[in-house]
Amino acid sequence: xxxxxxxxxxxxxxxxxxxxxxxxxxxxxxxxxxxxxxxxxxxxxxxxxxxxxxxxxxxxxxxxxxxxxxxxxxxxxxxxxxxxxxxxxxxxxxxxxxxxxxxxxxxxxxxxxxxxxxxxxxxxxxxxxxxxxxxxxxxxxxxxxxxxxxxxxxxxxxxxxxxxxxxxxxxxxxxxxxxxxxxxxxxxxxxxxxxxxxxxxxxxxxxxxxxxxxxxxxxxxxxxxxxxxxxxxxxxxxxxxxxxx
Amino acid sequence: xxxxxxxxxxxxxxxxxxxxxxxxxxxxxxxxxxxxxxxxxxxxxxxxxxxxxxxxxxxxxxxxxxxxxxxxxxxxxxxxxxxxxxxxxxxxxxxxxxxxxxxxxxxxxxxxxxxxxxxxxxxxxxxxxxxxxxxxxxxxxxxxxxxxxxxxxxxxxxxxxxxxxxxxxxxxxxxxxxxxxxxxxxxxxxxxxxxxxxxxxxxxxxxxxxxxxxxxxxxxxxxx
Numbered sequence: 230x231x232x233x234x235x236x237x238x239x240x241x242x243x244x245x246x247x248x249x250x251x252x253x254x255x256x257x258x259x260x261x262x263x264x265x266x267x268x269x270x271x272x273x274x275x276x277x278x279x280x281x282x283x284x285x286x287x288x289x290x291x292x293x294x295x296x297x298x299x300x301x302x303x304x305x306x307x308x309x310x311x312x313x314x315x316x317x318x319x320x321x322x323x324x325x326x327x328x329x330x331x332x333x334x335x336x337x338x339x340x341x342x343x344x345x346x347x348x349x350x351x352x353x354x355x356x357x358x359x360x361x362x363x364x365x366x367x368x369x370x371x372x373x374x375x376x377x378x379x380x381x382x383x384x385x386x387x388x389x390x391x392x393x394x395x396x397x398x399x400x401x402x403x404x405x406x407x408x409x410x411x412x413x414x415x416x417x418x419x420x421x422x423x424x425x426x427x428x429x430x431x432x433x434x435x436x437x438x439x440x441x442x443x444x445x446x447x448x449x450x451x452x453x454x455x456x457x458x459x460x461x462x463x464x465x466x467x468x469x470x471x472x473x474x
Numbered sequence: 475x476x477x478x479x480x481x482x483x484x485x486x487x488x489x490x491x492x493x494x495x496x497x498x499x500x501x502x503x504x505x506x507x508x509x510x511x512x513x514x515x516x517x518x519x520x521x522x523x524x525x526x527x528x529x530x531x532x533x534x535x536x537x538x539x540x541x542x543x544x545x546x547x548x549x550x551x552x553x554x555x556x557x558x559x560x561x562x563x564x565x566x567x568x569x570x571x572x573x574x575x576x577x578x579x580x581x582x583x584x585x586x587x588x589x590x591x592x593x594x595x596x597x598x599x600x601x602x603x604x605x606x607x608x609x610x611x612x613x614x615x616x617x618x619x620x621x622x623x624x625x626x627x628x629x630x631x632x633x634x635x636x637x638x639x640x641x642x643x644x645x646x647x648x649x650x651x652x653x654x655x656x657x658x659x660x661x662x663x664x665x666x667x668x669x670x671x672x673x674x675x676x677x678x679x680x681x682x683x684x685x686x687x688x689x690x691x692x693x694x695x696x697x698x
Contacts, residue, residue: 280695281694281695282692283692304694304696304697306496306498306695306696307695307696308495308496312496315491317491318492318576318579318580321579322575322579
């Protein structure tokens with residue numbers, strides 16, 4: 230038991246990256262996209278949290294983006310929010326098992342069960358988290374805010390290609406989100422837009438590097454949190470204005 | 475005798491972060507099979523569970539509590555084998571070890587204690603529970619109480635989600651079970667001082683069958 234009781238120093242174990250957001254916004258699809266694009270350069274594992282079934286784990290396995298044994302499902306007893314915040318033990322053991330079985334892993338992605346706007350990951354479970362909204366859920370959702378929208382390390386506004394079909398002004402929604410987040414990063418994503426997929430991958434590479442070098446703390450983003458600019462190389466898309474770095 | 479009532483409440487609290495909330499103690503498959511459908515049948519289910527799985531868990535939790543205090547690693551191995559023999563359902567054995575492992579993971583972080591090494595990495599839940607109770611400075615009766623409380627409180631909490639019952643009526647049922655649980659705790663403590671093969675061995679074949687049915691069900695709210 231003792232080797233399970235104290236986590237390794239942050240820079241030596243995998244980056245634990247949470248993906249949260251309401252049901253149907255594309256969390257599984259985002260994870261599949263990350264795996265498809267980064268599995269050749271990073272050693273990845275995935276934990277899914279389903280509510281009724283292991284549907285998400287099945288989806289990811291069938292997508293063929295990772296070997297099936299690197300994708301594991303945790304049953305959350307109809308309490309997806311509890312499993313990532315109040316009682317993280319099941320997920321923590323699943324993450325630790327995966328890290329041990331496939332050592333050394335670079336990144337473990339933990340997908341929360343689709344829940345509501347208030348559910349975010351405990352810093353005891355993940356090092357960083359992505360919160361996913363989609364344009365089809367309504368253009369005003371980003372403006373409404375909430376802990377995930379305001380404080381996740383990255384906010385993704387997904388399915389931007391659907392904007393014209395659901396009468397949502399994507400530019401307006403992204404601007405609302407940026408306001409709600411005080412400038413913390415917002416990514417407008419569509420799996421049909423390769424440039425946006427590359428930005429997502431660049432962010433994952435960046436947060437992994439920050440973690441690897443011990444520069445990332447699992448805390449809420451500060452007022453001058455990392456953000457990205459509209460132009461430049463992938464590696465330069467994200468930076469901070471912290472003078473000490 | 476030092477009073478550790480606050481620690482007892484902490485361990486018995488359903489909010490203790492050891493993942494128990496994901497389980498219904500066999501209630502979900504029992505409802506699916508039509509054997510529980512209202513307050514009366516729920517109360518009968520809870521009573522049956524306390525008298526069988528609850529009494530067994532209480533006896534082993536009390537024995538494990540005494541064993542940790544004695545730091546007797548060999549006795550933990552014997553306890554494990556005895557409890558394994560009392561669980562005919564493979565699905566229940568898996569769930570019990572999963573819950574025991576989760577409990578030790580949580581207790582190891584909340585209240586680290588080198589004596590927990592003696593318990594093994596994947597103890598049955600009642601054995602892990604007894605050890606945890608000892609780590610918190612509590613005794614055999616406390617271990618039996620927590621085990622019995624959990625044996626009915628978990629399914630009662632699940633019942634509110636699975637049946638059209640309000641939480642007041644399920645808690646009223648739990649309150650009515652109080653004297654039975656107290657009595658069973660006393661028996662468990664007495665048994666825990668005797669030979670291991672004399673520990674409670676009550677079985678519930680319908681719960682065993684329900685556990686096996688549930689394990690292969692694709693769509694379910696609770697893990698067990």
